[in-house]
Amino acid sequence: MQDKINLCQIPKKATAKEAKEIKKLMLEHYAHAKTELKFRNLYELLIAVMLSAQCTDKRVNIVTPMLFECFPTLESLANANLDDVKALISSCSFFNNKAKNMVAMAQEVMTRFDGEIPLERDSLMSLSGVGQKTANVVLIEFCEANYIAVDTHVFRTTHRLGLSAATTPIKTEEELTRLFKDHLSTLHQAFVLFGRYICKAQKPLCGECFLQKYCKSKSNFKA
Numbered sequence: 023m024q025d026k027i028n029l030c031q032i033p034k035k036a037t038a039k040e041a042k043e044i045k046k047l048m049l050e051h052y053a054h055a056k057t058e059l060k061f062r063n064l065y066e067l068l069i070a071v072m073l074s075a076q077c078t079d080k081r082v083n084i085v086t087p088m089l090f091e092c093f094p095t096l097e098s099l100a101n102a103n104l105d106d107v108k109a110l111i112s113s114c115s116f117f118n119n120k121a122k123n124m125v126a127m128a129q130e131v132m133t134r135f136d137g138e139i140p141l142e143r144d145s146l147m148s149l150s151g152v153g154q155k156t157a158n159v160v161l162i163e164f165c166e167a168n169y170i171a172v173d174t175h176v177f178r179t180t181h182r183l184g185l186s187a188a189t190t191p192i193k194t195e196e197e198l199t200r201l202f203k204d205h206l207s208t209l210h211q212a213f214v215l216f217g218r219y220i221c222k223a224q225k226p227l228c229g230e231c232f233l234q235k236y237c238k239s240k241s242n243f244k245a
């Protein structure tokens with residue numbers, strides 16, 4: 023989905039006090055929030071996150087067990103036949119490009135980083151198919167790095183709450199980083215789960231929402 027917002031629909035901005043209270047409540051409600059992607063090591067995490075772009079975690083978790091059985095290491099993926107990789111991930115959106123990027127990424131890590139996936143954001147982002155959001159998610163999940171990654175859930179929920187009025191995910195990330203400053207990795211997980219299960223895109227569960235008091239958009243979702 024295109025993460026854009028109609029400027030006419032941008033709600034009022036949350037006050038600094040409201041933002042602080044929302045942060046506190048999110049950290050309380052989602053203190054132990056974790057990604058729903060399944061992985062056992064950094065290689066599997068990076069591949070799962072690359073596959074999850076514009077695809078559900080549920081779908082990725084269906085596809086990855088066989089993919090990792092066939093290509094258990096970065097080296098094996100670097101030497102993979104591209105058509106075999108495409109066949110294994112064909113039920114994911116944009117599988118042709120994702121397969122090309124995954125194999126190219128593995129080859130680049132083998133040649134440029136001596137087979138070790140770098141854990142530094144700029145280096146990660148220099149790899150094929152790894153943009154800022156993917157790099158942030160990997161660092162959040164693997165190192166609990168103080169980053170927030172703005173996917174469709176984070177973008178939608180933070181705008182509905184008036185925490186950002188930015189029109190792109192990258193600008194939203196910058197605004198949220200300035201606003202919250204710390205605990206960003208937990209807040210990232212929290213907003214993803216909040217958006218996935220409560221503040222859903224089509225029919226948000228406003229009646230069950232613990233942030234209703236702060237919401238700038240709930241009048242748009244009358245039952």
Ligand code: SF4
Nearest residue numbers: 221226228231237240
């Ligand atoms: S009240 Fe509704 S629209 Fe507002 S944040 Fe909660 S679930 Fe989302």
